[in-house]
Each structure stands twice: as C-alpha cells, then as structure tokens.
Amino acid sequence: MLTPAQVLDEYHLEVRCKLLEIAAIFDRYDRAGAAFPDERADDDFRHERVRASLEVLASDKENASRAEKLARIFSGPVD
Amino acid sequence: MYIIQPHYHAIARTAQDYERMAMSGVVAVAEPAFWAGFDRKYPETFLDYFRQISEFEPTRAADYGIRHFSWVAVNPKEAENLTLAREVLSQMAEFFDNPGVLGVGETGLHKSTSNEIAILQEHVDLAMKHGQLVLIHTPHLDDKLKGTLKVLDVLREMDVDRDRIWIDHVEEHTVKAVLDEGYWAGMTIYPLTKMTPERTADILEIYGHERLLVNSSADWGPSDPFTLQACILEYKRRGHSEQECLEVFHNNPARFLGQNPKFDIKPIRFESFDELPAKAAVASST
Known part of the structure; x- marks a missing residue:
C-alpha cells in the first residue's frame, strides 16, 4: 500500500x-x-445525482467510502 | 480528413507514429527544438540536434509521405545557462537557410527567472531580425498563469510582429489574454496535463477558430500524437462540419506556418461534386 x-x-x-x-x-x-x-433539462433527475455526489466528494470524513457512496447514488432503486 | 500536426517531437517517437499518422490523414508535422530530458553541456550538442531535426527527420517522415518542418531554439529549461544559450544563439541563424526550418522555437519560460527572460528576449530579437516565425512555450501547471502573463509582458516591451508569434500550451485561464493581444494561441492535448480533447473542443466553441492551433506535442514523456485525432472526433461529434474541422486542424496551421514561404501547404476547401462545372464532375468520376 x-x-x-x-x-x-x-x-x-x-x-x-x-x-x-x-x-x-x-x-x-x-x-x-x-x-x-x-430545450433546458434542469429538472432531469441526473442533476440531483451529480449534486449528491459532489457533496460526498467534499466530505472530509476519514473512511468515508466515497466511491461506494457514489456508486449507490448512480444505482437504480433496490426492491 | 487532412491534418497538420504543428507541434510534434519526432526524434522521441518511433516510425510507427509516422505510419499511423499517415494512415489517419496527417500530411505534415512541425518539430520544435525542445528539452532532451537532461541539461546538455555543449553548444555543439545543440547544433547536432538542430541538424538531426532539420536534415535527418524530414527523410524519416518522407518514407510515409509526410512533410516534416522544424524550428530551432534553446528551450527555456536550458536557458538558465546563459553562456551555453548565447553560444548556441550565436550560431542559430545558420539554420534559417535550411529548406525546412520555419523559425525560432520553442523558446519561452519555465520558471520565469531573469535568465530565462533574457534568453527569451534574445531569441525573439534574433527571429525578428531575420524575419522568422516564433514559437513560445509557456510553463506547466503551477507556473502556467504567471509565466504566460510574463511572456506577454516581455513581448509588450519589444518591437514584434504579433501575427508571426505563436504562444503555445494555453488553457482556459490563459487563452483569452493571448488572443486579446493579437498572438496565435496553441492548445496542446496531453493525456493528463495541459488540455484534453473535450476541453479543447470547448475552447474552439467559445472563442471560434481564428488564430487557434491544436497540437499533441508528442514527446518522450506521457503523450500521444493521436490526442489530436481524438479532438477532431470530439469536434465532429458536436456537429461541426468537415470544413470547420479542416479550418482548425489543417488550414489554421497552414495559415500560421505559411507566413514562412518554405511552408508551402495551402489552406484547402472541400468542394462538392454539384459545385463543380459539368465537365470537371464527369472527368473526376471516370
């Protein structure tokens, strides 16, 4: 490492x-x-995913598992 | 597609580059003198290097149907050694008679020291005195903004023909200053540093293509001559026409470099068959 x-x-x-x-x-x-x-697409759901991801990236907590959190943000719902 | 690669360090690359570039539509490359990865000790080493890029490299390129042109200079990193740089400068003009040498480059700044600035001024003076084109390198990363503004400060104090000066490696934070002062601006696409194909296409869309050059500056470090073709693809994907691509990636280098009559590749324009006179259209289809 x-x-x-x-x-x-x-x-x-x-x-x-x-x-x-x-x-x-x-x-x-x-x-x-x-x-x-x-042709603006400001209410597209993908904007919210990007905003949520940026908040995760800006987090300064250690062991924040940022990559996993982003993968979840960009995943569809699990039934 | 017809492509001119205006900044390419052929001596650091294999013949396979030439072969693949030829297959992708590259018709000419221009090779500035640059840093070898270590500081050279002797003026003669530079002079042999200039012979290599101005006499030998054109023969390698010709094997693949590519025209090869070159530039001569002491690069900014080695300009710190004033004695060495001035010895080379004193013999540089001899190379202006070579049929493929287009001018003085890449001179410029690296850390923007007083020695670098003095040698930059001497390079530009020499070029102007001999009616040569000038290619100016701007620093990397942390030093980019400061160094680019310093280059503009230095040139502002000199008697120069701005149309004949190309300031290279501009990025989002430096392109406007260079264009606003009337120089040609070059964007270099690297895998990680400098520009990417997508950001280069953005700048072309924001500023238009007047006085903008795009290159790969492929050398011995992490670099790839085909970032230029990646940019062409990106530009096309955004709906820009073949003619617009031609303007940026062939005609602009032809316009800038063609200010030196040795660079005799002219801007070209696509013409559709229905624009041709009837006889010419028939002749071209047989």
Whole structure:
C-alpha cells in the first residue's frame, strides 16, 4: 500500500485532470442552456445525482467510502 | 480528413507514429527544438540536434509521405545557462537557410527567472531580425498563469510582429489574454496535463477558430500524437462540419506556418461534386 504522500504524488495530476473535466462539462451544459433555452433539462433527475455526489466528494470524513457512496447514488432503486 | 500536426517531437517517437499518422490523414508535422530530458553541456550538442531535426527527420517522415518542418531554439529549461544559450544563439541563424526550418522555437519560460527572460528576449530579437516565425512555450501547471502573463509582458516591451508569434500550451485561464493581444494561441492535448480533447473542443466553441492551433506535442514523456485525432472526433461529434474541422486542424496551421514561404501547404476547401462545372464532375468520376 502507498503512503498518503505517495498517493498524492501518484494521483494528484489525475485528480486535477478529472476535476477540470467535470468543471468543463458543467460549463458546457450551461452554454448549451444559453444557446437552446427552449430545450433546458434542469429538472432531469441526473442533476440531483451529480449534486449528491459532489457533496460526498467534499466530505472530509476519514473512511468515508466515497466511491461506494457514489456508486449507490448512480444505482437504480433496490426492491 | 487532412491534418497538420504543428507541434510534434519526432526524434522521441518511433516510425510507427509516422505510419499511423499517415494512415489517419496527417500530411505534415512541425518539430520544435525542445528539452532532451537532461541539461546538455555543449553548444555543439545543440547544433547536432538542430541538424538531426532539420536534415535527418524530414527523410524519416518522407518514407510515409509526410512533410516534416522544424524550428530551432534553446528551450527555456536550458536557458538558465546563459553562456551555453548565447553560444548556441550565436550560431542559430545558420539554420534559417535550411529548406525546412520555419523559425525560432520553442523558446519561452519555465520558471520565469531573469535568465530565462533574457534568453527569451534574445531569441525573439534574433527571429525578428531575420524575419522568422516564433514559437513560445509557456510553463506547466503551477507556473502556467504567471509565466504566460510574463511572456506577454516581455513581448509588450519589444518591437514584434504579433501575427508571426505563436504562444503555445494555453488553457482556459490563459487563452483569452493571448488572443486579446493579437498572438496565435496553441492548445496542446496531453493525456493528463495541459488540455484534453473535450476541453479543447470547448475552447474552439467559445472563442471560434481564428488564430487557434491544436497540437499533441508528442514527446518522450506521457503523450500521444493521436490526442489530436481524438479532438477532431470530439469536434465532429458536436456537429461541426468537415470544413470547420479542416479550418482548425489543417488550414489554421497552414495559415500560421505559411507566413514562412518554405511552408508551402495551402489552406484547402472541400468542394462538392454539384459545385463543380459539368465537365470537371464527369472527368473526376471516370
């Protein structure tokens, strides 16, 4: 297992890249909304999933099992 | 699709790159001088390197039907050694007579030190004195914003032709400043750092394609020449036409690099058969 510093060294650029990509996707959605105001999809259920995921990512609790929580957020209901 | 790869470090890549690029529509590459991964000690090492990229690499590319052009410079990392950099600069102009050398690059900044700034100024002076194009590298990651603004500060104090200067590796936080001051701006697509194909397509949609260049800058590090083709695919997926793709990925490099008459690949325009005169349409179908 890597040390915390090694994890940062190994994955910091990957985190940066993926966060930038997410930010760019949000910007893209906003520009599309401005370009096609009659086709906005602001009540689409997927927005809520993204918002909930961002809250999980921002959590600073240790052992937060963030990946599992996100997988559950993006899963359909279990009967 | 016809593609010009305007920033490509061929000496760090295998012939398989050339083969696959040729198969994907690349008609020309331009190779700036760059850092070898270690600091060179001798001016002669640079001069041999310039010979390699300006004399030997074109023969390797030609085997695959690709035109190869090059640039000469001491890269910003090695510009810290003033004595070495100036010795190389004193002999650099000899390479401007080479039929494939397009100008001075990549010069620029790495940590934006006073030595780097002095050598950047000397490179730009040399290029302007000899009517050469200039390719300017901007720093990576933490140093990007500061270094790009410093490059613009330096150029603002000099007598330069802004149309003939390409400032490379712009990202979301630096592209506007470069375009606003009248320079050409280059976006480099890397697997992790710099731009991605999708974010590059975003910038093309936000700013339009005037004075924007896209490249892969594939070298000896984590990089891939086909990030350029990935961007073309992304741009097409968003509904942009073949002609728009041609404007960005072929015609813009042809326009910028073509300011040096040695780069004789002209912008092209798709023409449909029904636009052709009847005789030409018949001739082209037989």
